[in-house]
Amino acid sequence: xxxxxxxxxxxxxxxxxxxxxxxxxxxxxxxxxxxxxxGPLSRASAQGNGLRLxxxxxxxxxxxxxxxFLLPPSKHDTEVSLGRDYLAAFQIDHITPEPKEVASTGPWxxxxxxxxxxxxxxxxxxxxxxxxxxxxxAISPSAALAFQQFIYP
Amino acid sequence: xDAVLRAAVIYGFLLVIFRIAGERTLxxxxxxxxxxxxxIAEATQQGxxxxxxxxTKALLLVTTLVGIDVGLSLLKDRSxxxxxxxxxxxxxxxxxxxxxxxxxxxxxxxxxxIERAEAIVSVVKGPGRRIPCRHSATV
Numbered sequence: 055x056x057x058x059x060x061x062x063x064x065x066x067x068x069x070x071x072x073x074x075x076x077x078x079x080x081x082x083x084x085x086x087x088x089x090x091x092x093g094p095l096s097r098a099s100a101q102g103n104g105l106r107l108x109x110x111x112x113x114x115x116x117x118x119x120x121x122x123f124l125l126p127p128s129k130h131d132t133e134v135s136l137g138r139d140y141l142a143a144f145q146i147d148h149i150t151p152e153p154k155e156v157a158s159t160g161p162w163x164x165x166x167x168x169x170x171x172x173x174x175x176x177x178x179x180x181x182x183x184x185x186x187x188x189x190x191x192a193i194s195p196s197a198a199l200a201f202q203q204f205i206y207p
Numbered sequence: 208x209d210a211v212l213r214a215a216v217i218y219g220f221l222l223v224i225f226r227i228a229g230e231r232t233l234x235x236x237x238x239x240x241x242x243x244x245x246x247i248a249e250a251t252q253q254g255x256x257x258x259x260x261x262x263t264k265a266l267l268l269v270t271t272l273v274g275i276d277v278g279l280s281l282l283k284d285r286s287x288x289x290x291x292x293x294x295x296x297x298x299x300x301x302x303x304x305x306x307x308x309x310x311x312x313x314x315x316x317x318x319x320x321i322e323r324a325e326a327i328v329s330v331v332k333g334p335g336r337r338i339p340c341r342h343s344a345t346v
Contacts, residue, residue: 078274085211085267093208114261206263 090114090206103197105134113205115184118147121177123191125167132171135162137190137198143205144179151175162192181205209257210264214271217251222293229315 088096091112098111104126113119125132131154138161151173153165167173181187184207192198255268283290300311306318 075274075277078270078277081267081270082211082274085271086208088208090210090263090267091208114259114263116260117258117264206261 088112091117091119098201100191100199100201102199103193105191105193105199107191107199107201109189109201109203111203113181113203115181115205115207118178118180119203121179121191123175123177125171125173125175125193127171128193130170131166131168132173133164133166133193134175135159135164135192135194135198136177137161137188138163140187140189143181143183143187145182146177146179148178149175150178210267211271213255213257214268215275217255218272218275221247221251226293226295 084090084095085093087093089112090096091110091114096110096112097108099106099108101107106124108122108124110119123134125134138158141163149165151167154168155166157164157166165175167175181203184205187203187205189201189203190198191201256264279289279293283293298310298314300307300314300316311318
């Protein structure tokens with residue numbers, strides 16, 4: 055028989071396969087840990103000036119992600135401002151509780167809620183763009199919290 | 208995280224339910240079996256993907272399913288029990304020219320299928336000659 059064999063090549067393929075299996079295992083592990091969203095590695099929070107924000111570091115395109123704000127007590131109504139550049143990359147599905155009003159001031163969108171607080175507000179948002187997104191949130195525009203999210207396509 | 212869990216649950220469930228349903232070769236698939244396979248694919252799709260339309264999720268699901276498959280086949284090589292559980296064991300249906308009717312019946316196997324197998328490997332019947340069961344009359 056005249057077969058075009060190449061044992062060395064086959065050995066290289068086998069080695070490549072082993073490496074491939076290892077990579078598959080690592081990807082599964084990373085997914086379980088939350089490297090691609092929903093997991094311990096993805097959980098993140100930012101804190102400052104009385105405002106606390108809990109968010110997902112990694113998200114996926116068109117997959118809902120949640121921003122959870124812990125607003126400090128205030129004299130009148132509680133409010134939180136979000137950067138408009140950031141919000142442009144998202145579609146806002148729900149805000150709980152419903153804001154009393156939304157005001158636009160410069161680069162900020164300010165959501166005002168009835169009552170003096172403290173208050174927990176959740177934003178359920180849908181990423182419409184992928185890549186690295188820079189967000190900013192604030193109680194008063196002078197002292198903003200910066201946070202970053204990475205959205206996978 | 209949910210991608211891996213979803214894929215693992217669906218993989219495990221399908222493995223068990225198809226094992227319970229009994230083994231069947233692709234050649235003996237009826238039209239209805241085939242339609243059923245399509246419906247099963249459609250039904251599991253929802254559970255796997257959910258409402259996530261991202262490409263990343265699809266890639267992660269495929270990676271996980273293939274990963275489980277590779278991992279399981281590596282484990283099967285190590286453990287005979289696991290191999291038997293997942294793959295089943297070969298069963299002699301015709302020995303020394305005698306058809307073992309009880310086994311045939313329980314395996315849902317028909318005489319016509321044995322005849323076909325005979326034609327392929329020309330099974331030699333008769334006393335003193337063992338049938339090459341390995342290739343022909345085992346399922």
